[in-house]
Amino acid sequence: MDEIITFFYSFREPIFIMVLSIFLGIEVISNVPSVLHTPLMSGANAISGVIIIGGIILVGHTDISVISVKLVLGILAILLGTLNVVGGFAVTGRMLDMFKKKREKQPQN
Amino acid sequence: MDKILQTFNGFDFTVGSAILEFSYLLAAIFFVVGLKLLSHPETARRGNFWAAAGMMLAMITTLFLHQDGDGNRIGLMNVMVIVATIAFGGALGLVISKRIKMTAMPELVSFFNATGGAASALVGLLEFGNPKNESLLVTLLGLIIGSIAFSGSMIAYGKLSGKIGNLKAGFMKYVNILILAGLVVMTVYVLIQPFPHEYAILVYILFAAALAYGILFVMPIGGADMPVVISLLNSLTGIAAAMAGFIYHNLAMILGGIFVGAAGSILTLLMCKAMNRSLLSVVLGGFGGGSSGVVGEEGGVIKEITLSDASVLLAYSQKVVMVPGYGLAVAQAQHLTHEMEKVLEGKGVSVKYGIHPVAGRMPGHMNVLLAEADVPYEKLVEMDEINKEIGSTDVVIVIGANDVVNPAAHDTPGSPIYGMPIINAAQAKNVIVMKRGMGKGYAGIENPLFFKDNTRMLFGNAKETLQKLVGEINTL
Structure with missing residues (x-):
């Protein structure tokens, strides 16, 4: 207690x-309009990659002169976190690009 | 930067730490503004930019200003190793996200979610072994939640890309509850020990059990529940990141993680509501196919329609509504759908799309696909709106959709999808269903719509069928 x-x-x-x-x-x-559900989920997913800060702190204060389990797994954590962040924002951007393309074309119609 | 402002609890508080904390505040503001902007069509792109900028800021300031408990900054060598790792991971992430096809988007989001969960699990695992870490409760929570999010998302990824089939068994519900109870008991047991750090073996077992739970939890879910599960796993990854944030008292992580957790939970609930399912029944697993369901008019007569008949019916209609589903995504037929819409409009037919909120494998999946094909936004009509017009519609074309137009949801109380709101395609004067074959929908149940008097089937791959159909209409 x-x-x-x-x-x-x-x-x-x-x-x-x-x-x-x-x-x-x-x-x-x-x-949120349902048209944005997928991009929003994807964008939020990218933000959840904020765990990368934890990875940076972890590896940042690890002795890198010797190869330890902590170092290897820590670097793996940073790598996976980066994939989440960069991939997530890039994919969200790609989805949203399609809306931009559509809006630009509209005045010509 | 190293100027000491104040010393408390033996910890020197420097100008650098102040800047770091301030940058975290800014990053958190960017996250909130980003999410806010992401929820409106006009500002969504800016929203994505601001959220990414917030992340970038927090990463850079952490790299150069973070101090450990003894006041040591991150060493220069470590900075280089970290930057190299990030550069490699970033390049990999960019390549994957640019190369992937639009139809594979749901899998990809699920995959990236898995990587975030795995990172949280690893941080939790490593921090448990750190004797200076006194926040063991949050460490274990981060480890468990992150592991579940990781293995669950990988299974979701496998299932969406068709690499993993469904596994359904009645007893799995009980196995899941058992593992969940085991996780809670073990966590409490480790935490009440006077020297919990010595129980590393138990923590590995905890890790393995959490991974197993993630797998078993997603495995039996085969029906239209998949979008709900991805959203739920996404929210779990956020919570795992926030838990890890507690270990470091890191506000950027806590805030970012919690926003995602809250946003994901709301999205999850919105989707559950759209399907008239309770979150609990989704979590306990086993939707679709498992219960055979009482099927109304099974064994009725299926009537096919020829391409030329279909083209005549369409071209001389006044009002046509297309209802797309996952089959459209699989066949990559979104451009042809748009083409048919233009051809029909050229003949004076009013064409609209009826978009079910959970059509496809993700919320808004159809919107994204059709937007890619330049279908104007105002032609995409949401379920409730289109249902008001269905009665006066001449032809509803169902393209690769099944469960979202299944009238069993209205009139067959025993059906697993009973109560789910659907697009009432059956109420139109004519219904044309494009399908590859008589296979059942994702939920694995029979669709009485196909046996109705006003329904005609047009078998074949959606893309080829549409191509021929457009050709036929053009000759009229």
Whole structure:
């Protein structure tokens, strides 16, 4: 029990932030037209690659003069995180490009 | 940068750390603004740009300004290793995302989601072994959630690309609950130990069990539930990243992860609502095919239509509605669909598209495909709107869709899709169904629409059939 109370106390600020961001997240994306569901999911997916920051911190403070399990898996984490971030934003961009193409053509019709 | 502003708890707070925290605030603002802009058609592209900019900013400042618990900055050698890794991963990500075909988009999103989940799982696994890490609860949560998101997304990827079939068994529901309970018990057991770091073996078992759960959880889901699952897994990846953020007290990670978690959850719920399914029944698995369902008019008479009859019927109609489904995506027939629409309009026929929110394998899948073929936005009519017009429509052409026009959802209480809102194609004066064969839909159930009096079947690959149909209409 004490651990739980200590946990809530020591994490009180992040917990406040977390709870409020849940509301913000819900508020920000409600009323999305269904045409944007796929790009929005893809864009949100790219943002979830923010785990890469964790990978950078992890490898950043690892001794790289010796090859350790931590180093190898840490680098793998960065690699996978980058795939998520770069691939995610690139794919979202590609999906949205199709809307742009359509809008540019419309005035000519 | 290294000027010490304040020292608390033996930790030197420098100008660099202040800038780092401030950059995280900016990154979080970019994420929110990005998501907000992404939810409107006119601003979506800018939204994607801002979200990417936020990520870039957080990555760069972390690389150069982050300090560990002892106040050491990231070493120059490490920076080089990290930058090289990012450059390689980035190039790989760009190549994959540019080369992939538009129809494979849902798989790709699922795949990228898997990589994010795997990264979270790895960070959790490594941080558990770090004796200085005191946030073991969030570490384990990040590990478990990340692993589930990883293996689940890989299975979703495999299933969407047709590499993995469905596996359905009644007992799997109980196995899933058992594993889930086991995960909770083991996590609590590790955490209440006085020296939890010594229980590395248990954590590996936890890791393996979470991976197994992800696989078993997605495996039996075969029906129209797939979009819901991808959205749910996407939201899990966000939560896993946020948990890892707690380990480092890193606000960019916490905020970014939570936004995605919340956004993904809302999308998931929206989709569940569109299909009249509860999230719980999706999570417990086993939709489609498993229960045989009471089928209404099975064994009725199927009536085919010839190409020339179909072309005449279409060309002399006043109002035609096309209902696309996954078959359209598979056949890559979106351009031909647009061509047929133009040819028919040239003959004075009013043509619209009826878009079911979960047609295809992802929400908005049909919108993306048809947008690629330059179909004007205003021609894509959402389900509720098109249903109001169906009664006065001369011909509804169903192109590669099945479950989303299945009247069993309305009138067969035993059917697995009973209660799901559908496009009421059956109410039109005539229905033409383009299909490759008499196979069942993704949900694996019979479609009484095909046996109705006003329905005619046009068998064949959607692309070839449309091509011939356009040719026939042109000769009229």
